[in-house]
Amino acid sequence: MSLPTVSTTVSYPAGEVAGKSPVLAVPVLPDGRWAVVVADTPFHPLDHTWPDQPADTGTLTVAGRAYPVVDCRTGGVGPDGGFAVAGDIPVRRGDESWAWLVLHVVDPVDGVDPDSLVGAEAVLAVDPDRRAGLSAAHTACHLLAFALNEALADRWRKEVRTDALGRPDFDSLAMDTSRIAEWASRDDYRIGKSLRKKGFGSEGLADELAAVEQRANATLARWVATGAEVRVEVPDAALTARRVWHCALPEGDAHIPCGGSHAHSLAELASVVVALELSEDGTELTARTAVTPAERTPNNPAA
Template sequence: MTLPTTSTHVTFPAGAVDGSSTVLAVLPLPDGRHGVVTEATPFHPLDHTWPDQPADTGTLDGRPVLDCVTGAVSPEGEFFLGAEIPVRRGEEDWAWLAVHVTEEPVAVGATVELRVDADRRAALCASHTGCHLLALALNAALASRWRKDPGRSDALGHPDFDSLAMDSSRMDTAASTDVYRIGKSLRKKGFTADDLAADLPALTTAVNEQLAAWVAADAAVRVEAPGPELTARRRWSCDLPEGPASIFCGGTHLSHLGQLAALTTELRLSEDGTELTAVTSPKRL
């Protein structure tokens, strides 16, 4: 079997949900299904390094695409799939692939039509954009809790609690769930969690007021990509009233905040005060 030696070109950063491409390889998967690799694709695959956004589903020449997974081919020509990949995404001299999982195989060399489930994609875009807005709003609301400069600020100039405390981030079609660890290392950087439980209602109100203001502003959103490769280091950018904001991100997003009717978050603090969870729910128009 001849494996691709160049990375898949992706069109999802520009919002594409369909396209045609040539099949480069069809790989037998351990569960009996098939991994179809095309030269280019609009499908967003699950990232094995930071699996925050689920994979797109849809069809490939009418066949259901049940999943889309990141694959990689080493310089020695060995193929790895998903969690089996032994290096971080973007490792030099590796080929990085979007692998479409289907029940039926297709012919190598065939030109196929790829169609993403557009409504599911739109819901994931709303959750992912909401996740980034939550990060910026939470950073602003917690800015007064830093006793000293932690050495990292977000695009709006606030101490980057989201980045410094992030433990996990996951999204689905209904919401994003971000879990933050408030431990000794964060406190050493200058964050104080004193009376955080008592302040949680006011903190939640402040964050939700900021989110509502940003949605009302209908700011433009875009994904900036330096190239078409799956591994290109892309940025989410949003022209907020306070100024342009950007966050490195490999996912998919809305094109403007006016596509939302509302965006709200629920903040929960663990009993021992060491874990803050934010569940951010977008409501689409």
């Protein structure tokens, strides 16, 4: 079977949830499921290097038969033609000697040869409700990063890297893991020796945590009320292109490199609320962010 030597192009950064594209290959995964590869897709795959946003699901229809897309993963084809999936890819994401592919994972169908799909046109449809929940949560997760940086800004005793709004970038410097869910996210931060050496003062944080949470939530509420525009800067359509999330906040253009999908504006969110929790030893801070969707109206049909 011949695998593509050109990376998949993607339309999800613009918010697309539907498309048509020719099937280029259908490799069979070790678990027996099929990985349908097309030239262009609206599906967002799980990023194997920073798996914060889960994969899109939906359907892929070829020759009148609908195949449920139960997972969407990242694959790669090396210069020697070798095929690898997700964590088995031996090079850094975006290595220009590799072709980077979106793998639409479907269950095998008895009596259908996966190679028979190659060359046919696929009609691709992402689950729009799941996408909306994940996109809103990802946008809110970035808002939380800036709000938390602001709420903790007075705890830094040394100059460190700042975020796009000019505040010490606690989110980036302390980040351990980030996970997006539908209308919610969880971010875990490490407040250990390394962060303290950089100048972060963790003394008394447990006693002040409620005040920090309140300050962050007040900032989030103020920002959401603006209904500010959200956009994704896209240099090109390749899967591994370096994209940047932007939000036009009152304090300026907040931006963060990001490969996920997002809301088009904060008007799609009714509220964003964070709950903070500090571990007993004070070395781990967890931020759980919950998003309430805005009500759909004729003036706000995208909500």
